[in-house]
Amino acid sequence: EPTVGGGASRGGREREVNVALDDRELWVRFQTLTNEMIVTKNGRRMFPVVKVTASGLDPTAMYTVLLEFVQVDSHRWKYVNGEWVPGGKAEVPPSNAIYIHPESPNFGAHWMKEPISFAKVKLTNKTNGNGQIMLNSLHKYEPRVHLVKVGTDLRRIMTYPFPETQFIAVTAYQNEEVTSLKIKYNPFAKAFLDAKERPEGYYQR
Amino acid sequence: EPTVGGGASRGGREREVNVALDDRELWVRFQTLTNEMIVTKNGRRMFPVVKVTASGLDPTAMYTVLLEFVQVDSHRWKYVNGEWVPGGKAEVPPSNAIYIHPESPNFGAHWMKEPISFAKVKLTNKTNGNGQIMLNSLHKYEPRVHLVKVGTDLRRIMTYPFPETQFIAVTAYQNEEVTSLKIKYNPFAKAFLDAKERPEGYYQR
DNA sequence: GACCTTCTCACCTACGTGTTAAGC
DNA sequence: TCGCTTAACACGTAGGTGAGAAGG
Numbered sequence: 047e048p049t050v051g052g053g054a055s056r057g058g059r060e061r062e063v064n065v066a067l068d069d070r071e072l073w074v075r076f077q078t079l080t081n082e083m084i085v086t087k088n089g090r091r092m093f094p095v096v097k098v099t100a101s102g103l104d105p106t107a108m109y110t111v112l113l114e115f116v117q118v119d120s121h122r123w124k125y126v127n128g129e130w131v132p133g134g135k136a137e138v139p140p141s142n143a144i145y146i147h148p149e150s151p152n153f154g155a156h157w158m159k160e161p162i163s164f165a166k167v168k169l170t171n172k173t174n175g176n177g178q179i180m181l182n183s184l185h186k187y188e189p190r191v192h193l194v195k196v197g198t199d200l201r202r203i204m205t206y207p208f209p210e211t212q213f214i215a216v217t218a219y220q221n222e223e224v225t226s227l228k229i230k231y232n233p234f235a236k237a238f239l240d241a242k243e244r245p246e247g248y249y250q251r
Numbered sequence: 252e253p254t255v256g257g258g259a260s261r262g263g264r265e266r267e268v269n270v271a272l273d274d275r276e277l278w279v280r281f282q283t284l285t286n287e288m289i290v291t292k293n294g295r296r297m298f299p300v301v302k303v304t305a306s307g308l309d310p311t312a313m314y315t316v317l318l319e320f321v322q323v324d325s326h327r328w329k330y331v332n333g334e335w336v337p338g339g340k341a342e343v344p345p346s347n348a349i350y351i352h353p354e355s356p357n358f359g360a361h362w363m364k365e366p367i368s369f370a371k372v373k374l375t376n377k378t379n380g381n382g383q384i385m386l387n388s389l390h391k392y393e394p395r396v397h398l399v400k401v402g403t404d405l406r407r408i409m410t411y412p413f414p415e416t417q418f419i420a421v422t423a424y425q426n427e428e429v430t431s432l433k434i435k436y437n438p439f440a441k442a443f444l445d446a447k448e449r450p451e452g453y454y455q456r
Numbered sequence: 457g458a459c460c461t462t463c464t465c466a467c468c469t470a471c472g473t474g475t476t477a478a479g480c
Numbered sequence: 481t482c483g484c485t486t487a488a489c490a491c492g493t494a495g496g497t498g499a500g501a502a503g504g
Contacts, residue, residue: 084497084498086461086462087461087462087463090496090497091496091497093496093497108313108356108401124459149353151313151356151357151358152356153356171461183460183461184460216460217460217461217462218460218461218462218498219498225498228497228498229497229498232496232497232498233468233469233470233496233497234468234469234495234496234497234498235467235468235496235497235498236467236468236469236497237466237467237468237497237498237499238467238468238497238498238499289473289474291485291486292485292486292487295472295473296472296473298472298473329483376485388484388485389484421484422484422485422486423474423475423484423485423486424474430474433473433474434473434474437472437473437474438472438473438492438493439471439472439473439474439492439493440472440473440474440492441473441491441492441493442473442474442490442491442492443473443474443475443491443492444492
């Protein structure tokens with residue numbers, strides 16, 4: 047199996063576990079513009095969606111899959127004159143921003159049979175009922191996927207960082223090019239899409 | 252803990268596991284009329300929904316929860332002059348009609364922390380992609396819930412039958428009183444509900 | 457004032473209902 | 481004809497979008 051994505055599996059006698067990011071081209075387009083993700087009181091989904099393909103797991107072992115949001119630098123960001131620039135010191139990261147994939151725990155075979163999608167994770171800027179991830183607005187984050195084998199010690203957690211998916215949390219979009227890309231590819235934003243601007247093969251009705 | 256519902260747990264040294272049916276009053280109203288459930292090519296949800304409350308599980312052990320549909324007698328049924336009457340011999344039951352609860356496998360603590368709902372099971376009369384349950388139209392079924400402790404042998408499956416939830420599979424409703432009760436209580440059928448006929452406390456907007 | 461956040465809104469996606477007419 | 485099944489349909493539920501005005 048070729049190694050794709052941010053694989054960082056541990057060695058030993060086991061076969062190599064690999065976790066690759068899906069829709070990488072789309073993520074890179076956002077990354078080029080500096081990606082932004084909306085946070086709201088009640089929680090907002092991500093677009094694009096973090097979706098990964100796993101291989102090399104033990105089919106009969108049980109795993110829990112996590113999505114963590116790591117604050118990647120130590121400052122607040124500001125959008126000035128069409129550019130993101132680092133500002134003052136960062137605020138304290140809210141206590142661990144970790145989302146448990148709702149199909150957890152499950153067998154290795156389950157996680158490998160189709161891509162693992164984090165479509166339903168919701169980002170918020172308020173402390174809410176659980177399931178939602180609290181982030182500091184105007185701070186930069188990197189999503190990381192963790193695989194935890196149930197019953198094993200925490201030192202054996204496998205971590206897969208995805209730098210392509212970094213984004214700045216915002217309460218309103220700053221860069222209008224980011225807004226346009228979101229509208230262009232997110233079906234839920236179709237109301238704002240001019241007919242002439244639709245991407246090729248765009249699902250209609 | 253009082254014993255409620257169709258509990259049929261096994262003895263031994265373990266504490267008593269109990270599984271009780273939720274919304275029993277509603278189920279009994281349908282049962283009195285002889286309940287019917289629609290089957291379609293693409294699968295139809297059940298209404299009412301099979302929903303159970305479990306207790307006495309080992310919080311740290313892993314369980315898979317199943318919903319089985321057992322053909323309860325050996326004839327086809329006909330609706331004649333406002334009555335269901337047994338007809339010819341039954342058709343062969345389609346190979347095991349067992350739905351795996353989508354949160355399976357999971358810890359005992361998970362199954363006990365809130366009622367276990369089978370809202371998303373879909374009944375069909377055609378062989379389809381998995382996840383859907385194929386039943387013979389005009390045959391009578393009884394839903395049964397099974398708890399399977401992961402890794403233990405199959406002789407230790409715990410089975411909980413719910414006779415109140417028996418129904419005849421149909422491709423179109425036969426008894427119009429059944430239709431009326433469905434419309435009265437299923438929010439998705441609100442389009443067919445006259446304002447004056449709404450049950451007390453019915454959710455509006 | 458400038459910056460950031462919140463709220464309501466129209467407009468979508470996605471899909472669960474029984475009805476009805478047509479099909480077999 | 482009769483009994484049963486299918487498919488299209490209008491009308492709901494449920495909830496995901498960015499826009500834009502209002503709030504702090």
